[in-house]
Amino acid sequence: xxxxxxxxxxxxxxxxxxxxxxxxxxxxxxxxxxxxxxxxxxxxxxxxxxxxxxxxxxxxxxxxxxxxxxxxxxxxxxxxxxxxxxxxxxxxxxxxxxxxxxxxxxxxxxxxxxxxxxxxxxxxxxxxxxxxxxxxxxxxxxxxxxxxxxxxxxxxxxxxxxxxxxxxxxxxxxxxxxxxxxxxxxxxxxxxxxxxxxxxxxxxxxxxxxxxxxxxxxxxxxxxxxxxxxxxxxxxxxxxxxxxxxxxxxxxxxxxxxxxxxxxxxxxxxxxxxxxxxxxxxxxxxxxxxxxxxxxxxxxxxxxxxx
Amino acid sequence: xxxxxxxxxxxxxxxxxxxxxxxxxxxxxxxxxxxxxxxxxxxxxxxxxxxxxxxxxxxxxxxxxxxxxxxxxxxxxxxxxxxxxxxxxxxxxxxxxxxxxxxxxxxxxxxxxxxxxxxxxxxxxxxxxxxxxxxxxxxxxxxxxxxxxxxxxxxxxxxxxxxxxxxxxxxxxxxxxxxxxxxxxxxxxxxxxxxxxxxxxxxxxxxxxxxxxxxxxxxxxxxxxxxxxxxxxxxxxxxxxxxxxxxxxxxxxxxxxxxxxxxxxxxxxxxxxxxxxxxxxxxxxxxxxxxxxxxxxxxxxxxxxxx
Numbered sequence: 001x002x003x004x005x006x007x008x009x010x011x012x013x014x015x016x017x018x019x020x021x022x023x024x025x026x027x028x029x030x031x032x033x034x035x036x037x038x039x040x041x042x043x044x045x046x047x048x049x050x051x052x053x054x055x056x057x058x059x060x061x062x063x064x065x066x067x068x069x070x071x072x073x074x075x076x077x078x079x080x081x082x083x084x085x086x087x088x089x090x091x092x093x094x095x096x097x098x099x100x101x102x103x104x105x106x107x108x109x110x111x112x113x114x115x116x117x118x119x120x121x122x123x124x125x126x127x128x129x130x131x132x133x134x135x136x137x138x139x140x141x142x143x144x145x146x147x148x149x150x151x152x153x154x155x156x157x158x159x160x161x162x163x164x165x166x167x168x169x170x171x172x173x174x175x176x177x178x179x180x181x182x183x184x185x186x187x188x189x190x191x192x193x194x195x196x197x198x199x200x201x202x203x204x205x206x207x208x209x210x211x212x213x214x215x216x217x218x219x220x221x222x223x224x225x226x227x228x229x230x231x232x233x234x235x236x237x238x239x240x241x242x243x244x245x246x247x248x249x250x251x252x253x254x255x256x257x258x259x260x261x262x263x264x265x266x267x268x269x270x271x272x273x274x275x276x277x278x279x280x281x282x283x284x285x286x287x288x289x290x291x292x293x294x295x296x297x298x299x300x301x302x303x304x305x306x307x
Numbered sequence: 308x309x310x311x312x313x314x315x316x317x318x319x320x321x322x323x324x325x326x327x328x329x330x331x332x333x334x335x336x337x338x339x340x341x342x343x344x345x346x347x348x349x350x351x352x353x354x355x356x357x358x359x360x361x362x363x364x365x366x367x368x369x370x371x372x373x374x375x376x377x378x379x380x381x382x383x384x385x386x387x388x389x390x391x392x393x394x395x396x397x398x399x400x401x402x403x404x405x406x407x408x409x410x411x412x413x414x415x416x417x418x419x420x421x422x423x424x425x426x427x428x429x430x431x432x433x434x435x436x437x438x439x440x441x442x443x444x445x446x447x448x449x450x451x452x453x454x455x456x457x458x459x460x461x462x463x464x465x466x467x468x469x470x471x472x473x474x475x476x477x478x479x480x481x482x483x484x485x486x487x488x489x490x491x492x493x494x495x496x497x498x499x500x501x502x503x504x505x506x507x508x509x510x511x512x513x514x515x516x517x518x519x520x521x522x523x524x525x526x527x528x529x530x531x532x533x534x535x536x537x538x539x540x541x542x543x544x545x546x547x548x549x550x551x552x553x554x555x556x557x558x559x560x561x562x563x564x565x566x567x568x569x570x571x572x573x574x575x576x577x578x579x580x581x582x583x584x585x586x587x588x589x590x591x592x593x594x595x596x597x598x599x600x601x602x603x604x605x606x607x608x609x610x611x612x613x614x
């Protein structure tokens with residue numbers, strides 16, 4: 001299926017307890033596109049980069065069959081740059097530098113060829129811009145969006161407007177509690193779904209994820225990664241695997257949404273095994289399905305009947 | 308099967324956002340015994356109470372067919388009393404009062420009739436006392452123990468001695484990180500299992516639990532309780548459901564250990580629905596198995612093959 005992806009395309013400087021990279025390809029749209037490309041979709045990227053964006057990164061995205069007609073190249077400045085350092089426990093990080101550069105005035109204009117996209121993934125950008133993307137797609141079957149505490153605190157009004165227009169919101173647990181102003185995640189989920197999205201996924205990092213659909217909750221485990229090398233991009237890889245599977249199968253049943261959550265978890269679990277998007281460069285179908293099966297084994301509850 | 312339970316028998320004063328009780332039956336041995344009694348075991352309790360222990364509480368334990376021959380009644384003082392107040396989010400609590408009373412000099416001496424017990428549950432008491440209990444049982448098939456940060460910080464040496472003598476340790480995630488001195492739970496589990504117990508369960512509260520056995524990890528979900536009334540006793544009810552199922556089935560395979568984790572989670576999920584042990588007073592088999600099935604549905608991952 002056709003899948004429109006909007007978000008940031010960036011360079012990241014990353015330091016983890018295991019090493020350091022000064023400048024590596026990053027950004028939400030990058031991770032979402034690459035992760036979703038493994039599910040045989042027509043991925044269409046909307047974003048902006050500067051004059052310093054490397055040819056080899058263009059080539060990498062093209063090698064994953066990502067359509068770059070919507071990738072604006074703004075020669076007036078440099079590509080969005082973020083630099084951060086992860087703590088010992090990898091659950092926290094300090095931002096050392098943020099240079100918005102050409103991303104500061106990003107105006108998502110869709111090429112004509114993108115406007116009929118059936119699936120839409122709105123990466124974490126300003127809610128008004130997310131809405132502007134939706135204004136340009138004529139009849140999408142399914143829209144998923146990400147957001148963050150920065151917008152919950154800084155533009156709640158705009159965020160709530162966009163929330164009314166999406167089918168699925170994917171956020172982490174602290175964001176869910178903040179957005180709903182409710183510490184109990186199950187109650188928070190009910191409050192958030194009343195804001196618009198029929199479905200909600202709450203990501204809990206090392207504790208897995210929860211999917212809320214009508215009258216049903218699905219609790220997905222986290223893959224027990226012993227050596228998390230670099231958590232950068234895990235959330236966006238989750239989103240990419242999730243929407244990639246949904247677009248590929250074009251099946252929006254609660255049962256298939258469960259599969260999508262696991263494929264998202266699979267892609268996130270691969271992502272953290274190497275720096276930046278490196279592990280996502282060379283996956284194959286066998287590895288992806290093998291890890292899906294590992295998730296099933298990890299959480300399988302046997303029938304209470306003894307043999 | 309015969310199941311020996313040792314721990315505290317207490318009165319608790321509890322305040323939660325939903326109400327208040329000045330004095331309600333509590334203590335680890337109480338919750339473990341009552342929860343495990345639902346699985347048709349010969350439950351044998353070892354503990355101590357004071358002159359103020361009420362006849363109706365004795366009657367309640369007897370009504371659950373808990374053998375009280377090992378319950379010492381020390382008329383020189385009062386029963387262990389704990390008073391606490393839970394915060395709004397129910398994940399944190401303040402201890403307002405602790406009166407050890409007769410529990411301060413608790414000396415677990417087993418009646419002759421208890422010494423051949425096949426299953427042993429060591430509730431959270433001083434590690435040396437846990438060891439003393441093990442000295443008195445001749446050939447137990449399976450020993451499970453609980454502990455807490457207080458002993459990790461205050462008697463690590465004694466704790467490590469007892470750890471070498473048990474089959475399964477059940478602790479929460481912050482305790483596991485502290486005991487192993489390692490933030491990654493998967494790595495921490497490996498370190499702890501090298502201290503003695505073949506199997507380890509890490510409880511993660513609202514995020515479920517992890518079971519580590521040889522070469523296998525099982526990730527159990529948490530039941531989505533919307534209205535947690537009172538978390539007191541949840542951990543001990545988990546332990547009771549867990550060991551109750553193992554003793555009942557007398558099957559220590561990794562597959563049956565998974566069932567035990569879920570039955571433990573079932574009992575904990577019931578426990579928090581009312582004050583103290585009130586919800587555990589009147590459960591029936593149907594309710595327990597229905598909730599087991601709810602856990603299975605909650606975390607079932609469908610095969611990736613589309614229908």
